[in-house]
Amino acid sequence: MAIVYALVARGKTVLSEYTNTSGNFPTVTRVLLAKIPPSATRQSYIYDSHVFHYVVSGSLTYLCMSDSQNQHRLPFAFLSKVEEVFTSKYGSQALTAIAFSMNEEFSPVLKKEMEFYNNNPEADAVTKVKGQIEDVKNVMVENIEKVLERGEKIELLVDKTDRLNQQAFKFEKQSKRLKNVMWWKKVKMWLAIAFIVAVIIFAITAMACGGLTFHNCKSNN
Structure with a gap:
């Protein structure tokens, strides 16, 4: 399992995002952000071999994309950590911030946490200790087509070459x-x-x- 993309948004306004590979994730996530109901808390949407996970807290949405349908605990642990750091860092500033105003400062945080949850064996242990396993069991998992209007289609493009290069680099390291x-x-x-x-x-x-x-x-x- 690998988390390959993450963002923090207020409604449809993206405040910060980061990806470690190439693809049209911004296009797809903008569609998703427009479909997420304000009353939602956390959910996962499957698209082919990838899954979009999101957590809504107040007016903010924390979203990430992983390349596995069989692992939900770590992505939500990642999102919880991102929410914790973001809230601590910005507080009420996020309620009035313009698009990408936090990107330069916060995207390195997304990168750091993504690398930890992707590569560090301790990440899963931390998740278990925090008791997040039962919470994830209650997360609704649906096909992404359920949030699309009739006739509406999105095509997710992921540059697998970048992913292979990253795996090769990791192996070399x-x-x-x-x-x-x-x-x-x-x-x-x-x-x-x-x-x-x-x-x-x-x-x-x-x-x-x-x-x-x-x-x-x-x-x-």
Whole structure:
């Protein structure tokens, strides 16, 4: 599972967004934002192999898109964290802010949290500790066509090349990390061997010279 896109909006006004790949997500999400009822709280919409998850809190909508239909807990944990940080940072400013006025400052936060929930094994553990599992079980999951008007269509385009490149980069990064770990293990092993050899040489020399004071060797000199 990977979260590939996220935004914070007030109604249809997007205040900040971030994606780690290429696609027409802004076009699709603008359609979705216009369809989300003010009374909604949290929901997921499936589109082919991708899922749009959103949380509505007050007049603000926190939305993300993931590439898996089988994982809902982490996307909603991600959205909860984004809501927490955004509310703490901006408070009532978001109620009157113009479109993208927070983007320069907040998109790096979206990127940081996205990378954490995508790559850090601890993310799932944090979610479980916060007791968000039961909440997600009650989230309604529907096909995106249910929110579209008759005859209305949207086409989601995702650049899979970017995703493959990111996965390749991640694999390369993990390989380098493993290589460094193995190198340090070898260094530690050779240092341990060198230390043992030095101790053996010292012990043999000490025995030959009459003890730790080396008095036999000193008297010969």
